[in-house]
Amino acid sequence: MFSLRNFLFSVAATTVLCAVSGLSARAEGTNSDLVKRGEYLTRMSDCQVCHTAKDGQPFAGGRPFNVKPFGTIYSPNLTPDKETGIGGWTDDQFVKAVREGVSPGWKHLYPAMVYPDYARMTPEDVKAIRAYLATLAPVHKEKPANTGVFGFGPARVTMVFWNLLNGPASSWPDDPKHSANWNRGRFIVEGPGHCQECHSPRTLTMAPSTSNAWAGNVADGWLAYNISSDKQDGLGNWSAEDLTSYLSTGHAPGHGTASGPMAEVISHSLRFLTKEDMAAAIEYIRSLPPRASAAIKAPSSTDQSSVMRGEAMFDGACAGCHLRDGEGRNTPFADLTGDHTARAPDGRNLLLLLKQGSNLETENGSVFMPHFGHGYDDQNVVDMANFVLDHVGKTKAGLTQADLKKFMEEAGE
Amino acid sequence: MNAFAGKPNAARRAVLIGGGALVFSAALPLRRGRARDLGGVPETGVLVENPANAFSPNAFVRVTPSAAGEAGEIVMVMPNVEMGQGIYTQSVVLIAEELDVDPVNILLEAAPPSDVYMTAALGTEATGGSTSTMSQWDPLRQAGAAAREMLKQAAATRWGCSVDLLKTENGKVLNTKTGQSLFYGEVASEAALLTPPKDVPLRPSSEWKLIGHARHRLDSRIKVEGRCEFGIDVIKPGMKVGTVSACPVMGGRVKSMDRAAALAVPGVCDVLKIDNAVCVVADNYYAAHKGLKALFVQWDEGENAHVDTALIYQQLHDGLNDPKPLVAEKHGDAPKALAGAAKTYEAIYQQPLLAHSPMEPINCALHIRKDGADVWVSTQVPLRARDAVAEIAGLPKESVTLSSQYIGGGFGRRLEHEYVAQAAMFAKQVPYPLKIVWSREEDIQLDRYRPAYVDRVRAGLDEKGDMTSIVFDLVGPAVCARWAPAGMTKEGFDPDLAVAIAPPETPYYYKNFQENYIRRETPGVVTAWWRGVGGTRGLFVIESFMDELALLKNVDPLEWRRRLISHEHPRARGVLDLVAEKSGWGKPLPPGHGRGVCLQFVFGSYMATVATVNLEDPLNIKVVSVDSAVDCGEIVNPDQVIAQIEGGVIFGLGTALFDEITLKNGRVQESNFSTWRIIRMNEAPPVRVHLVQSHEKPGGIGECGTAAIAPAIANAIAAATGRRLRTLPLMKALHSSEGEN
Amino acid sequence: MIDLRINDQIHSVDVTPDTPLLWVLRDILGMVGTKFGCGIAECGACTVHLDGKAVRACVLPIGAVSGRSVTTIEGVGADPVGKAVQEAWIERDVVQCGYCQPGQIMAATALLKETPHPTDMQIDEALSGNICRCGTYGRIRDAVHAAAERQS
Ligand code: FES
């Protein structure tokens, strides 16, 4: 399912085998402040999304990461189960795994685990996360075996070199030219928040690009949008309130609703940030230098018959929530007007949204978009998307089944 | 806070003693619902409990005794369940025609589980197979006539006059000489002492005041005002709501679950488990649904985890090569004629597994106690459902009462009662009344499906291209073998699979005919009835094939059919001619358009259908209009025949265009209406129904439209584009290059 | 406790704010006229009015309803347009199983309140979100026109 966003990722099946006697943090009187801090940092680090399989128990791992063309790796179980989870690890082993990408038994973790970012947390931060994870109910769940190159040892050795080039930079002093708030924001965004993993293009060695940072990137098949301050392509026209609303509720009036991977990040991570931390993160994001996106390839013309077919289906299957012109009915979350996804003419996120659906957790329960398929075959889905682009996004609508196929493949489906 | 605390217990204690004609009711005076008083007129359609002390001349009529000068309540017992087909209204009309009462003054009671209400054609108390009107036509009129005669006799005795002087009118017995009158209720007690007469002559059609006249449905008002109580609406004191997840792979079992996590969800009060399913119980459905999510059930999937759609079709297609098919039906020597034919023509058709997805998701409410049980459920088989609960609860059958509820769509789904059995297994674990409501996903993924079939048809043609023989090879499951094994032929053929294909249930004459059957049960799913299994399957095959032969010979498809109609079926010619006229058959159409015809004789009714499609956009099938001419014999309520055809056509059209249940790793992939597509208003063409006046025996109608539409559309597509789609669903076939072989 | 105004009556309910209005109506308040069909806003069986607009109660968290006015099938007959729609439905014998019809009627009433004389196309647009498995669409269309006529 997941792919490049997470070339950085850890694998623990083999590592767990090597763990010997560990300490069960669950057993002894846990320090509740420490656990609370740990829970907060766990959310900020968004551990849950990657370490939860589809319809699986939270933190029990097993989510597949499809790293084309190398193979598939599965996230490990972070619950305190002794045999299949991290119940047998010592705190120091855990800290080393999170901050250095080295797990018990000196195995190098594949860089799907974002340890270079997590290294910006202090060992104490990481221990707090450990303390929190130790309070979870242990789930006995074996990790599926990795496939492709990840099924073997040798790839791990190359990680040593990767680390030398791109590896963790754990000391990161505050920048005195900026406010404390900005520095806190930078810590959140580039550290535990690891936003660049999705939103920055990759270098040749698959590390996030620094020269073209924040200009957007394809992750899990979805386009993680340009979040630099570019007025045209990025967030230059978003007010601080817009960003606060979007990042803490998943929706900002006039900018639409988060979906796909971003909805997950908001559901499990961002909406739990304190007001202060959210403001700090936004201050930092708004200070990012403007960068132009790589141009989106737009189709040359609109496929009118496809739009017409899509219109009929939209009236039936979509307008109940979105209303015919996309302004949304039940809830503001169904408002498509202003939504980037409804006007990006490559249709990438739009098609994936239709095919995969989306789920966003809010304080009033989940807001979701069902996935379409089967009775709505690929041509039907393309037609619906073309109608949205044409009618709501007011842009060229010429998507084809080939586009859908390509995006689905890139999303690992 | 919980409204479940409010309503009076309306537990039903109706016990029917004896079979046959005379049935006493020993009912508690508790009512399920009370008709609202609408200015002296009782409200129609509300189901009531069996009234106490009623005069019950037979299983279908009850008259409560009334004081002098007052009308008693007249209750009619509905032997068939109402699932939209309008049968309550039709049944009332049949009784009322002889009993001389105004249907709007009638109260309705749903028949309890009892052999008395058995549908002979189905071998149990069941509503299905388009049999309702056919099977109730005589018995209900007899019931009305017998009751009327007893009431007259009672009045004659009271007045001391000859019964010949009396007549009945609008719920009263009248003395034609004196002008005196008595409400039925006034003489009900005396009538109850009389012996019911046998074989009262029924009124000739010339005297009918109700039968054959359009009339409003009796259940409309309660339905449009949201007061109709469907199974899912039942609320009893102390009742809780549960929702279920069964192993998505058939035959699998529960391996593990996180009970504590589910119980931690606010509102959740119980987590129940049976071998292959779990149920989370809460004070409202949403809490139960959240609890079910939190439960993270893990399954041992078992041996069906490898079943994929491709495997299912593979097995069916392989079946065509079976060296020893069962010769199910034959006439003449078709194989020989085929071998000696000047030319042969062959086509293979494929039809998918289909879900029912009635709008009311599967549900069942029940209360199982030590001494008995109450069940409130929408079911097409009350007797089977009741017996299943009794068996699971370990109770004598008589101590289990079952109230049949209005059904929010049946389509054969509720001819199954496995969901009642499942509900009973959960409910017996708890002391409180439990209402189980399936999610739509559960409803679609744990349905029992209309089977997938592969049919090969081969025709032998003479030099002129005329058909001399036809051989059908049919591969697929036999639903009957599971549902009603007694209905199977000795040789092991499910006679439903001959419907629409084999004489006499086809309008065509075949010189030489043979139907071969290769039984292949589908792995990984249970297959079941649908809205016309045999007829729907068979008609797509035969009517597509007839069209192909016509085009092959370059004869107008309608004309081709006309020539092939057997002289035993003159009514088939009648409907064909009528539909040709009404649809403008043969008149020019705009470019990209085409007309297709379908002729049928199934469920005892004749019907011819013409569909007009627009394929100007080659990727879209737009159905412009549908015309159907129908001859279903004597009609109780013409408007409801029209409604059934309209609805049946639309139901079948959606499925023909869009739907197919598919499996991957043993799991059904379609889950809700975003993947299991239902036709919507802006895709629904106008359906024009043209009725033929007829005094023949009534035929069934509920499934006719559904059967007709797929072949009519496929034929119209061929006419518009030259493409012959032999695989359903059609939209998928249109969008791929498959479907043509 | 959350206060709700339903059919002009105030109800207080004690549920988590994420509970959809549909289940508050059906399971907490016992108002079962509003139906459950899909739970994902795809079928329209649960359609009610929120401040006069047709909405899907199955995806409407009760936390978002507080302070607004809800009309259900049980109350829509008090409105002249709603009443006209119901009567037109009876007149045209629209219902079959009837399960989808409360939702259809709520959607039709909302349409007529905004567009007193809708064209076929407008009816299709407004009502295509409401599934009828029994296939009563043709009669629904007719009945909406008939209700429009009753109004004028
Ligand atoms: S139940 Fe709400 S739209 Fe289907």
Ligand code: FES
């Ligand atoms: S009347 Fe049955 S679903 Fe509409």
